[in-house]
Amino acid sequence: MREYVEGSGNVFKDIGCKKPEEKMAKAELAFIINRIIAERGLSHKETAQLLDVDQPSLSALKNGRLAEFSMENLFLFLGYLDQRIDIMVRHKSEMPMKSQFICHMPDF
Numbered sequence: 001m002r003e004y005v006e007g008s009g010n011v012f013k014d015i016g017c018k019k020p021e022e023k024m025a026k027a028e029l030a031f032i033i034n035r036i037i038a039e040r041g042l043s044h045k046e047t048a049q050l051l052d053v054d055q056p057s058l059s060a061l062k063n064g065r066l067a068e069f070s071m072e073n074l075f076l077f078l079g080y081l082d083q084r085i086d087i088m089v090r091h092k093s094e095m096p097m098k099s100q101f102i103c104h105m106p107d108f
Contacts, residue, residue, distance in 0.1 A: 010024045012027075026071060050081070
């Protein structure tokens with residue numbers, strides 16, 4: 001029988017990355033952005049123009065290489081894609097999960 005270790009729900013924390021909560025939040029936001037782009041059928045060129053980024057940066061976003069993007073950049077991209085962003089601040093004792101950041105993905 002194989003043994004396994006149950007993850008924390010944040011792969012970046014599990015593998016020992018610095019700032020795992022931020023990395024997970026950025027990954028979740030990038031997932032939402034990429035899903036919207038795919039559902040709209042936007043070309044690479046159309047998307048780069050819409051998000052006001054060069055094509056290498058768009059490729060980085062689409063491939064999960066998110067180091068060059070701040071959370072603010074990702075929020076701006078969502079705005080360019082006609083998405084509303086709600087930010088809620090609560091004491092962490094009220095949070096059901098250990099994560100400091102929780103992204104709720106819209107239903108499309």
